[in-house]
Amino acid sequence: MIDSMYGLGAIAAxxxxxxxxxxxxxxxxxxxxxxxxVQRLGQFLPLAIMTLxxxxxxxxxxxxxxxxxWAELVAVALVGVLQWRSKNALxxxxxxxxxxxxxxxWQG
Amino acid sequence: xxxxxxxxxxxPQKPTVSALALTLPVAMGYIPLGTVFGFLFVQAGGAxxxxxxxxxxxxxxxxxxxxxxMLAAGMSVGSIVLATAIVNMRHVFYGLxxxxxxxxxxxxxxxxxxxxxxxTYSLVTTMPQDCEPxxxxxxxxxxxxxxxxxxxxxxxxxxxxxxxxxxxDFALVALFCVLAxxxxxxxxxxxPLWVALASYAMAYPLLPSHAMVISIGLSVAAAVFLQRKDxxxxxxxx
Numbered sequence: 351m352i353d354s355m356y357g358l359g360a361i362a363a364x365x366x367x368x369x370x371x372x373x374x375x376x377x378x379x380x381x382x383x384x385x386x387x388v389q390r391l392g393q394f395l396p397l398a399i400m401t402l403x404x405x406x407x408x409x410x411x412x413x414x415x416x417x418x419x420w421a422e423l424v425a426v427a428l429v430g431v432l433q434w435r436s437k438n439a440l441x442x443x444x445x446x447x448x449x450x451x452x453x454x455x456w457q458g
Numbered sequence: 459x460x461x462x463x464x465x466x467x468x469x470p471q472k473p474t475v476s477a478l479a480l481t482l483p484v485a486m487g488y489i490p491l492g493t494v495f496g497f498l499f500v501q502a503g504g505a506x507x508x509x510x511x512x513x514x515x516x517x518x519x520x521x522x523x524x525x526x527x528m529l530a531a532g533m534s535v536g537s538i539v540l541a542t543a544i545v546n547m548r549h550v551f552y553g554l555x556x557x558x559x560x561x562x563x564x565x566x567x568x569x570x571x572x573x574x575x576x577x578t579y580s581l582v583t584t585m586p587q588d589c590e591p592x593x594x595x596x597x598x599x600x601x602x603x604x605x606x607x608x609x610x611x612x613x614x615x616x617x618x619x620x621x622x623x624x625x626x627d628f629a630l631v632a633l634f635c636v637l638a639x640x641x642x643x644x645x646x647x648x649x650p651l652w653v654a655l656a657s658y659a660m661a662y663p664l665l666p667s668h669a670m671v672i673s674i675g676l677s678v679a680a681a682v683f684l685q686r687k688d689x690x691x692x693x694x695x696x
Contacts, residue, residue: 367543372552372553375554382550387685391681391685392550394649398654408631422631426632433639439636440490443491447629
């Protein structure tokens with residue numbers, strides 16, 4: 351169970367952080383323009399963070415699967431190829447998840 | 459704030475209607491993805507209204523997906539905040555292209571800033587320069603309406619169903635894979651990918667349970683180091 355007070359606290363904190371980030375240019379556009387380092391970090395970090403989130407979450411799925419990493423590797427590769435070719439996020443996510451659920455539930 | 463749809467019925471002005479039409483492609487993504495979020499949140503042990511509260515007050519797709527395993531693991535609010543800040547870092551730059559395009563009314567302006575998700579940003583920045591500022595706010599509000607609606611549906615389904623299927627939470631892995639592919643497509647350099655892989659390979663053997671936070675720290679440090687080096691090599695600022 352997720353404790354509701356704990357969940358509310360986390361939601362409030364996440365809401366404040368997200369809003370603060372979105373509001374930053376409107377209160378600090380001069381400062382941002384003066385610091386190219388901030389802009390370059392903004393260009394560098396997203397690909398790094400998404401790579402980390404992908405590895406970390408895929409590893410989490412692998413650890414929960416006693417049958418080994420093959421289902422995860424196949425499904426991640428499938429989602430990657432589908433997204434690269436189709437640029438349709440919903441399609442890639444639904445097909446990849448569907449195949450993964452199938453592999454986990456009906457292939458031992 | 460009233461719900462968007464009843465207001466549309468009472469106020470059938472053209473700009474409002476076309477704002478609704480503008481958001482339809484977003485609805486195609488927000489409703490199913492919101493449903494998956496609500497479903498997984500409830501299946502992870504959260505209350506249905508907590509999932510809806512997250513979609514109303516946080517309103518950030520990837521960060522909301524990320525919070526599910528973190529909340530289920532009982533991680534500290536501090537580390538959840540840090541992870542949110544990093545995942546949403548890109549939003550710092552979105553407003554830069556909208557500084558001269560904002561509604562006058564402060565309430566409308568701050569709501570639009572609050573609702574500046576990837577999709578709303580894409581729609582609002584592609585609207586013509588001379589468009590009614592109110593229309594941008596409608597687009598933002600209706601988009602959030604789709605997201606909240608999807609969340610509510612998913613949370614209610616999740617509260618009913620006790621699923622026998624394992625592996626549905628792979629949707630999160632798939633989402634991160636999709637986002638990584640899109641970041642890769644628009645990359646200026648491949649370095650962030652290699653830095654991330656190396657950071658994780660270092661962090662995981664050290665402390666598997668904190669590998670994410672450690673490797674993010676290592677990536678930030680590497681980014682600062684690499685760019686210091688770049689700018690000294692370039693000599694002058696860009």
